[in-house]
Amino acid sequence: MTETTVADVMAELAALEDPRIREVNEKHGDDHGVNLGKLRAIAKRLKTQQDLARRLWDSGDSAARLLALLICRPKAFTRDELDVMLREAGTPKVHDWLVNYVVKKSPYAEELRLAWFADPDPVVASAGWALTVERVSKQPDGLDLGGLLDDIEAEMKDAPARLQWAMNHCLAQVGIEHAEFRARAIDIGERLEVLKDYPTPPNCTSPFAPIWIAEMVRRGGR
Structure with a gap:
């Protein structure tokens, strides 16, 4: 995947930002305003793309990281990578999805x-x-x-x-x-x-x- 593709995905996520959703999420410690149903729809369209997932994770953006966790290959991460990812997950939702969607499927x-x-x-x-x-x-x-x-x-x-x-x-x-x-x-x-x-x-x-x-x-x- 090229950086342009990453930029396109980031732009799509930015366009979905809803201040009302962000306000609700912030009460629970999360810092994004993207409807999770729409986020899952993007993931379904993109399918599994490990390289893109890594790039989205590296952006540090919470919505991008949630999307990354939906399109990644859980078994492709090393033990040390997962440890680092958990420690930098930041928000509760990213933390929970990382544990439940990725780590639980890891060897x-x-x-x-x-x-x-x-x-x-x-x-x-x-x-x-x-x-x-x-x-x-x-x-x-x-x-x-x-x-x-x-x-x-x-x-x-x-x-x-x-x-x-x-x-x-x-x-x-x-x-x-x-x-x-x-x-x-x-x-x-x-x-x-x-x-x-x-x-x-x-x-x-x-x-x-x-x-x-x-x-x-x-x-x-x-």
Whole structure:
């Protein structure tokens, strides 16, 4: 891909900028105003283009980076590239898409999970916890679930927001997926009261772990 193509894509993204969308996104820490449905439509048209994806990522623009994550080949990135990308992701949406759309599909996912889980940067650590949620759900063999609950019980209450959210998700997932730990997970959630008062729209499940666990267990007939 040539720089002209990159410039064309950047111009297309700029034309989609909507101040109202930006205003909403900025309340959540994101710094772009592009409708994500329209962004996905561009990605569908462009299809997979790894070189273009790298160039868009290197622009530093959040909308361009989100598009890059949709058109890249996840397995084409090295472990070190993914580590650098996570640390420079910046905004929550770019961070989340990188973890969910790229890192989870990478052959380095488990290696990075272990490295990020113990990282002193709470934003990086939150990615380690997000990958741990995936393991809790899909590949729990080898995980110390009791140890995870110990860590959550000791650290979640005072953790920075993004790390706290990821740890809370892990707490809920342990309770949902593993009946033998369900009572303890609910007890931890009730005592710590993390996200207990989080505003939840009608017909949505509260992120407060005891309610989240009970609702998902009810739906799944567990």
